[in-house]
Amino acid sequence: MQVSVHMHGILRDQLPPEAKGRTTVSLDDGATVGDLLAHLDIKRRVIVALNDGHEPDETYVLKDGDEVSIYTIIGGGCET
Amino acid sequence: MPHGYNGKILHVNLTTGELTIEEPEEKFYRKYMGGSAMGVYYLLKEMPAGVDPLGPDNILALCLSVMTGTPISGQSRMTAVAKSPLTGGIGDSQCGGFFPAEMKFAGFDGIIVKGRAEKPVYLWIHDGRAELRDAGHLWGRVTGEVEATLREELGDDKIEVLQVGPAGEKGVRFAAIINKSNRANGRTGMGAVMGSKNLKAVVVRGTHKPTVADKAALSELARWGATHFPESDVAGLGKYGTAETTGAQQRAGGLPTYNFTSGVFDRWEAIDGTTMYDTILRGADQGKQDRYGRDTCYGCTIRCKRVVEIKEGPYQVDPKYGGPEYETTSTFGNYCGVSDLPAIAKANEICNKYGMDTISCGATIAWAMECFEEELITVEDTGGIELRYGNAEAMVKMTEMIAKREGFGDVLAEGSARAAAKIGRGTDEYLITSKNQETPAHMPHTKRTLAVIYAVNPFGADHQSHEHDPSYRFYPERMAQLGLHDPQPKLALNAEMVRYAMITQHLYSAMDSINVCQFVFGSAWQLYGPDQLVKAAQAVTGWNVSLYELMQVGERRLNMLRAFNAREGIGREADTLPKKFFDRPLKGGKTDGYVLDRDEWRRAVDTYYAMCGWDVETGYPTRPKLEALGIGWVADELGLA
Numbered sequence: 001m002q003v004s005v006h007m008h009g010i011l012r013d014q015l016p017p018e019a020k021g022r023t024t025v026s027l028d029d030g031a032t033v034g035d036l037l038a039h040l041d042i043k044r045r046v047i048v049a050l051n052d053g054h055e056p057d058e059t060y061v062l063k064d065g066d067e068v069s070i071y072t073i074i075g076g077g078c079e080t
Numbered sequence: 081m082p083h084g085y086n087g088k089i090l091h092v093n094l095t096t097g098e099l100t101i102e103e104p105e106e107k108f109y110r111k112y113m114g115g116s117a118m119g120v121y122y123l124l125k126e127m128p129a130g131v132d133p134l135g136p137d138n139i140l141a142l143c144l145s146v147m148t149g150t151p152i153s154g155q156s157r158m159t160a161v162a163k164s165p166l167t168g169g170i171g172d173s174q175c176g177g178f179f180p181a182e183m184k185f186a187g188f189d190g191i192i193v194k195g196r197a198e199k200p201v202y203l204w205i206h207d208g209r210a211e212l213r214d215a216g217h218l219w220g221r222v223t224g225e226v227e228a229t230l231r232e233e234l235g236d237d238k239i240e241v242l243q244v245g246p247a248g249e250k251g252v253r254f255a256a257i258i259n260k261s262n263r264a265n266g267r268t269g270m271g272a273v274m275g276s277k278n279l280k281a282v283v284v285r286g287t288h289k290p291t292v293a294d295k296a297a298l299s300e301l302a303r304w305g306a307t308h309f310p311e312s313d314v315a316g317l318g319k320y321g322t323a324e325t326t327g328a329q330q331r332a333g334g335l336p337t338y339n340f341t342s343g344v345f346d347r348w349e350a351i352d353g354t355t356m357y358d359t360i361l362r363g364a365d366q367g368k369q370d371r372y373g374r375d376t377c378y379g380c381t382i383r384c385k386r387v388v389e390i391k392e393g394p395y396q397v398d399p400k401y402g403g404p405e406y407e408t409t410s411t412f413g414n415y416c417g418v419s420d421l422p423a424i425a426k427a428n429e430i431c432n433k434y435g436m437d438t439i440s441c442g443a444t445i446a447w448a449m450e451c452f453e454e455e456l457i458t459v460e461d462t463g464g465i466e467l468r469y470g471n472a473e474a475m476v477k478m479t480e481m482i483a484k485r486e487g488f489g490d491v492l493a494e495g496s497a498r499a500a501a502k503i504g505r506g507t508d509e510y511l512i513t514s515k516n517q518e519t520p521a522h523m524p525h526t527k528r529t530l531a532v533i534y535a536v537n538p539f540g541a542d543h544q545s546h547e548h549d550p551s552y553r554f555y556p557e558r559m560a561q562l563g564l565h566d567p568q569p570k571l572a573l574n575a576e577m578v579r580y581a582m583i584t585q586h587l588y589s590a591m592d593s594i595n596v597c598q599f600v601f602g603s604a605w606q607l608y609g610p611d612q613l614v615k616a617a618q619a620v621t622g623w624n625v626s627l628y629e630l631m632q633v634g635e636r637r638l639n640m641l642r643a644f645n646a647r648e649g650i651g652r653e654a655d656t657l658p659k660k661f662f663d664r665p666l667k668g669g670k671t672d673g674y675v676l677d678r679d680e681w682r683r684a685v686d687t688y689y690a691m692c693g694w695d696v697e698t699g700y701p702t703r704p705k706l707e708a709l710g711i712g713w714v715a716d717e718l719g720l721a
């Protein structure tokens with residue numbers, strides 16, 4: 001399956017500059033948010049959000065076509 | 081010989097022209113450490129209640145700390161304290177830059193300014209010597225020009241200039257004190273106080289760096305910081321500036337938009353930190369913005385300050401005036417519904433050039449825009465300006481008119497609360513002020529402890545006075561150092577969250593006394609945690625300082641600030657939040673429909689006073705509490721039984 005990813009702030013530096021933090025990732029079916037973070041080699045404290053605003057934890061199983069935004073928690077972050 | 085500080089406070093009487101040097105004993109420094117605690121000490125001791133904030137009897141204290149100017153990130157801070165012309169109570173504001181360190185090298189730990197000069201003057205301090213000089217030729221001129229003139233006149237490129245711009249001279253109630261032409265003691269109108277004294281500038285130059293008790297320990301800490309910075313949670317803050325946080329606020333529905341009508345701004349990506357980095361930072365056209373587009377404070381590895389340069393188009397921006405912070409992109413941006421980043425950078429430039437607080441200025445304009453949209457303010461008032469949400473041109477124009485007190489700008493220069501009182505017509509319904517100070521860009525709707533701290537903070541709504549809610553959950557190790565072990569569910573405002581707010585507030589209060597940058601030291605996401613703040617203080621001073629002792633300094637400061645207000649008759653009834661936060665549910669995004677609950681909030685504030693050991697009825701500090709903090713003299717000052 002494929003998920004599109006938007007890595008915000010300093011996280012975008014893990015991708016080539018021209019990507020501006022956006023990429024598409026192919027993962028095995030059944031892959032979780034944790035797998036995605038490992039695939040992207042993200043080691044920082046982050047908050048992951050889906051397109052519908054839902055903020056899943058690392059065990060959440062992704063679906064084909066999911067749009068995932070990943071944020072660092074600068075300044076202690078903001079959550080609802 | 082003390083380590084870290086000079087042991088000298090300069091007293092300046094502008095009315096008589098007299099300059100005297102006080103040499104307080106060591107225990108004074110250890111008890112108050114510096115900054116805000118040191119400043120309010122002089123205000124309580126030497127100024128009676130009831131003075132006119134813009135009259136000669138107000139005292140302006142400019143205080144460093146025992147750590148300023150030493151080789152560790154985040155120590156170059158100076159606090160300005162005076163009675164505030166905006167809040168009517170205590171005013172308090174910190175700046176960074178190079179001025180604080182240079183002032184220490186010039187020989188003083190604090191400057192206490194009284195009276196009013198007959199004609200404009202500036203204070204020139206160099207290597208322990210101080211003199212007042214004529215500033216007639218500088219009056220009315222903008223910060224960048226004044227800085228250049230003084231450099232030439234004094235024949236020294238290494239001077240640091242702290243000054244008021246034309247806005248401070250004209251008594252704009254949220255005028256800032258500016259240094260380096262781009263750093264500000266922004267909040268609570270300290271620039272208006274300095275201007276009212278006819279003190280145009282304080283210029284410092286010195287060659288005496290403070291000694292450090294344990295150099296090896298301090299270098300070890302500095303090395304640790306430099307090594308850990310790239311993987312730390314402040315790495316992005318360094319590279320993309322404070323506006324890196326815009327996206328995270330938006331996601332949570334916590335990005336104050338249209339004067340706090342909504343928590344989401346659909347065009348947020350146009351104004352966030354990465355867009356600023358890619359488009360308008362100096363050097364962006366050659367991909368060299370890390371080199372040319374970032375600036376720092378003395379000795380800091382983080383380099384979070386922005387340098388914007390725009391050479392073409394309707395909004396050209398001179399890099400000497402720096403670049404906008406998150407607070408600034410928010411107040412001139414999302415608060416006003418403006419997504420034109422160059423226009424926001426222009427408004428920021430005007431604020432630094434004329435000397436104004438970007439938070440109060442942008443938020444006051446946003447309030448006026450909402451009133452305009454509601455047809456409570458019309459073109460009759462504004463002199464033909466369509467002050468609508470999203471009108472970038474009107475926003476920039478109004479910023480300039482406020483700075484110059486021209487037309488409707490003269491009304492807004494009083495701050496939104498006084499402007500609402502003057503205009504009437506129900507415009508006060510839309511205010512977003514606490515103690516007359518406009519609310520910064522963090523929403524109590526999403527971070528509930530802000531609802532308590534915004535209200536009870538002695539100098540009005542402030543976002544840098546405690547740790548925001550999510551940190552309790554994200555940083556368990558550092559929280560544990562403060563005895564905080566029980567993070568609560570999101571959006572809770574129960575006793576444990578009030579305890580969290582109060583304890584982290586005491587640490588932040590300590591940091592505003594020992595005067596360190598809250599991006600470098602802090603209780604959670606900062607480069608250094610509480611244990612490392614203790615190590616730094618020990619290494620610099622040679623005192624065997626403990627975290628307990630620092631927390632007491634913080635609590636002492638807070639009690640002194642509240643006591644100052646109590647003496648002015650300002651207590652619980654002034655600890656309010658904007659009506660809007662309770663009465664008008666947010667619109668759109670994740671926080672659609674969110675509104676604060678009055679009863680829950682009131683209970684939380686009661687709990688807070690009780691935990692602080694204050695009188696729950698009046699909100700005043702009590703004698704036993706003041707005595708427990710070793711400041712019984714403040715209780716005497718207040719005439720407490």
Ligand code: SF4
Pocket residue numbers: 153154155156176177375376377380381382383384385597598599600
């Ligand atoms: S983190 Fe930023 S504001 Fe703080 S001392 Fe460093 S450069 Fe200055």
